[in-house]
Amino acid sequence: MTDLTNLGVREIRDGIANGEFTAREVASQFNAAVEAAAALNTFIVTTPEKALEAADATDAARAAGKPLGRMGGVPIGMKDLFCTHGTQTTAASHILEGFVPQYESTVSANLWNAGAGMLGKLNLDQFAMGSSNETSFFGPAKSPWRKEGSNMALTAGGSSGGSSSAVAARLCPAATGTDTGGSIRQPAAVTGIVGIKPTYGRCSRWGVVAFASSLDQAGPMARSVEDCAIMLGAMAGYDPKDSTSLDMPVPDWEAALDADLKGKKVGIPREYRMEGTPQDILDSWKQGEEWLKDAGAEIVEISLPHTKYALPAYYIIAPAEASSNLARYDGVRYGLRDLPEGSGLQDMYAATRADGFGDEVKRRILIGTYVLSAGFYDAYYTQAQKIRTLVAQDFEKAWGECDVILAPTTPNAAFGLGEMQSDPLAMYLNDVFAVPASLAGLPAMSVPAGLNSDGLPLGLQIVGKPFDEQGVLNAGLAIERRASFEEKPEKWW
Template sequence: MTNLTDLGVAALRDGFRKGDFSAREVADAFNAAVASAKALNAFIVDTPDHAIAAAEAADRARASGEFAALSGVPLGIKDLFCTAGVQTTAASHILEGFTPTYESTVTAKLFAAGAGMLGKLNMDQFAMGSSNETSAFGNVVSPWRRSDGGNAPLAPGGSSGGSSAAVAARIAPGATGTDTGGSIRQPAAFTGISGIKPTYGRCSRWGIVAFASSLDQAGPMARDVRDCAILLEAMSGFDPKDSTSLDVSVPRWEAGLSGDLTGKRIGIPKEYRVEGMPSEIEALWDKGIAFMRDAGAEIVEVSLPHTRYALPAYYIIAPAEASSNLARYDGVRYGLRDLPDGGNLADMYSATRADGFGKEVRRRILIGTYVLSAGYYDAYYTKAQQVRTLIARDFEQAWQSCDLLLTPTAPSAAFALGEKTADPLAMYLNDVFTVPASLAGLPAMSVPAGLDGQGLPLGLQLIGRPLDEQGVLNAGLAIEERAGFSARPGQWW
């Protein structure tokens, strides 16, 4: 029998339906893989019993001829999604020990579709970070290593670093992620997997610990484009509990997959050719353009003139919303409570937040509070929102001459852990290619397309019109078919 942990979502689903193996065999194989990969620190909490219970339910249903969409498929769940009866911390000390009594809409949909849960995946604290080094539970380590013989542990990307590492290491066939400014796409690129951020509002935010409410969006991370399409179908749909949820039907994205891009126009934004771009990234982009032509698409140059302002606008808007959202963590209702001897209520607030929030979270709260304060609101926050409108308008004008955009996902391959922690601005620049689509609420996907000179994965990003996840997935499939990316990390752990 094929090693079950080598199979992705589609292969597990189809093999289970054909009777090639039982769901319990799959759950046991992945539970064992999770237990054997502690060195990656990808999981904060393991939930083998949940995976086994879902598998046994699937096996019983199969005996009756009944199949759910994800029967026989266990998944990793990012620790930003509230899970009933299972600790949910957002990788923070302030929420350590918090066990929700309710289920997030996205996980409820996945479990209703037959998926099991292998555990809660590690991440940057409150989703704030690009390297998974801000977690209160220690950083995740990428399963990849450079081919030069050096053994420096590498960042798996962030904030969904636990998700990317688990999928790349074959200890989960797929995982949930969330993307605020690139937190699905950048880690997917760093670890050689696929990940899609759908249109803002496609997936409910209800039950997801909030970072920046106008930007946060759930999405899947998996081995390939088809697996992402399958998971996204199960995750999406209108939710009356979320005021930002889109009341639109969920297309059958898997059934609509096609790598034939005949008649499609692929835009190449000239502003994404940033100064100092590594030659390997430039070469990868040119290769992607050739892939698009080979798939039948027409290549056109487009301009997104306000791209240069996207990153500074994002790092005003996102911290401002985080400052507001994280005000609820005060030690009164749930989570950590630090009350100094003889202290009053204000002392408790201060001590709880100082101890419960990590350095990066505190930094962003302070930035957000500053830009929202009297005298600075109009100068910073209002201006950033105006820039956001101009960025969205750039995309709207681009759609008049193209159907999709092709760009690099990240400005480099994975960097070493600790390499950029001393320079927050250098860390923030990891999001330079992903932030614009987030500000505009557009669907965007990263697909692995090659390796750098050190044998590390590099990704290409596709950005689509609002609600055109099918177009993004199809273009991703076209790259996947032509790139033939099959590299995987050596099992050093």
Template sequence: MTDLTDLGIVELRDGFAAGDFSAREVATAFSTAVSAGKALNAWIVETPEHALAAADAADADRAAGTLKPLSGVPLGIKDLFCTKGVQTTAASHILGGFVPEYESTITAKLFAAGAGMLGKLNLDQFAMGSSNETSAYGNVLSPWQRAGSNAAMAPGGSSGGSSSAVAARMAPGATGTDTGGSIRQPAAFVGISGIKPTYGRCSRWGVVAFASSLDQAGPMARSVRDCAAFLEQMAGFDQRDSTSLDLPVPKWEVGLSGDLRGKRIGVPKEYRVDGMPAEIDALWEQGIAYLRDAGAEIVDVSLPHTKYALPTYYIIAPAEASSNLARYDGVRYGERELPDGANLQEMYAATRAAGFGPEVKRRILIGTYVLSAGYYDAYYTQAQKVRTLIARDFERAWATCDLLLTPTAPSAAFALGDKSDDPLAMYLNDVFTVPSSLAGLPAMSVPGGLDAAGLPLGLQIIGKPLDEQGVLNAGLAIEERAGFTARPGAWW
């Protein structure tokens, strides 16, 4: 029999339903893989007992003929999602020991659908980072390595624990969150698929906030079909989230088709940035060829305000972060630093100084600065105006095309430490993913090939608001033609 950890979400779901194996066998196999992969540091908390309990319930449901959509499927949960009775830290010391008394909407939906939880996945602290080097629990390592090198590679961020766990076969799928590319970039770095749905498709209730107008949860898995099936169970209206869209959840998996005849795919000229590696450009051209072969018409489009997207994002996101993170003061929950003789103000300062990492502090300072009385109009107000212009660029593009194709990231994965001393170089990793986040659009990364060093490269599809189906279908067309089967060796 095929190793159970080699099976994806749909294969596990269907194989379990057919009686090919028990849910307990699946949960045991993945829990063993989690323990064997500790060197990657992808997990903050392991919960094999949760996975086994869900598996036993699934086995009972199968015997009773009452299977659920994800019966027999254990998942990894990014440690940004509150899980009742299980520590939730956002990878920050300031939330050390915090055990929620409630379940996030998304994890509640997944568990109600029959899924089990293998554990809580590591991430960049408060989702702030592009390499998973800012976690208070240590760096996550990618399961991939460059040919001929032993250098530890970044798994991308902030959902680096999720990407590493799925690529290393420690989980068939994992939840991620995407504020400016934190599902798509790590998916590209490790050769898996990941989709950020339209803003509002998935509830943010019970997800630790970074930037509220940008944060959106989504699935990370090994195939487009897995992402479609996974997203169906994550999405849906939630009255507890004021930004949640009150719309029915489409049957994305049933609607999957790699036939793109009649579709127009736009290629934005502004994404051909100076200094882009030749391999990325070649990958893009190959992706264009794949979509043309699937029947799509390729058209050139212009998104003239793209060049302003990154600075706009790094004003708006830190501004919202400085507001959201003001609640972590050592009084209500999490860690508290109380020096002898300290007054309330000194306790606040000591707690936040000890609890937050350097990148979080940097973004709080930036955000507080751009929101301050003397600079609010000059920075934050202007950034919001530019954000509107960026959204209008996409609206105009939809007059001539149905979807957009771009690279996911400007390079393959880099080694840990390569960019950690240069925040601006690190922020440039988001150059292709940030525009669609600012516009709230659905966007997906699928693996398109390998670079010369044997590392994965991703292609990004961006769609109209609420057109997850179109994005998934284009992703499937690329997946079918790229035939990406490469996987990392088990060096760890």
């Protein structure tokens, strides 16, 4: 039989609908691939029975002549930040180890209703805080890629490192991710896959373990722009349980995909040409301009003058919100409880949090608590919010000159595990190109652009106007067709 694990979302969905193979055959092959890839450490929990259960429901619906859903028969990976009824959800933290939700997140429920099945819960940076998946309590997910001539273990990016690694390694055709400051786009770029962060509010945050509530946004990760469009259509939608949810119809992004950019203007922000950016990143960016020109677009230079302040503002706002959100983990109601003998309530709080949170999470809680404290709130948090407004206004002005913006996704290709762990500031710089769009709540996606001189993937980023996921997807499709990125990692696991 054909190796069905090489197929994408549309090919699987349409193949099942046309009777070329069954959903159970698809789920069985992906279950086997997941089981054989333990060395990648992509999954925290595997759920082969759930994948088969959903597959059997799809096959039964087809046999009965019933219509199949948008994701009918497609098995996916679920980032372990989404609460899944009856299946452990940990946010990759010891403090939530063993927590089994009695409810389903809106995004995962939407996907199951669309016919998708769950292969398991994917690894991530603890509470989605990180750019390398190294802050996970369960150890880092590893990239399936290797540098030419080297066996060094590489990062799959973060925080959605398990998702990016699993999709790139053909362990699932697609996976969910979340993006607070680049956590879908950066891992997609370093593993050679596609990932889109939609407009803030497009996908419900209900049932997603919170990091920074004004920034967190769910999105799909897959191997093609078309597959991301299909999956985003299944994930998105208004949810009255989320006060930040957009009350507007979900367009049919898949049906409206069009790589012809005639009449469109693509902005190139001059402030993104940062000193020290590797030449292969700059060359890839220049190549992206040529591809979009070839698709009919006009290239224009734009200015986003407050770009240099975006990253420091983000690393004040996000930790501030995290320190508030993570206060609920106290050992009282659920998750870890560390109660030293003869201790009181305050001792239990302290011991539980000391044992349950990892170093990076503690660092961000401390930063967040500090910038929100009396005497520092105005000096740090209020100033950061003002910068956020200025960053959003920069984009608003830019939309008068262009339809989408083209930039690199990351300042570097995948780096070795352990290379940046001792320097948090160097790690934070991985988000330098991704954070501005997050602060402004804009749709943005990463598309593979080719390989660098070490044989590692590089990504290009498209940023669009609010609610214009279609414009972002179309520009991404234009790049995808011209890049013709067919490379995949050689199997070593």
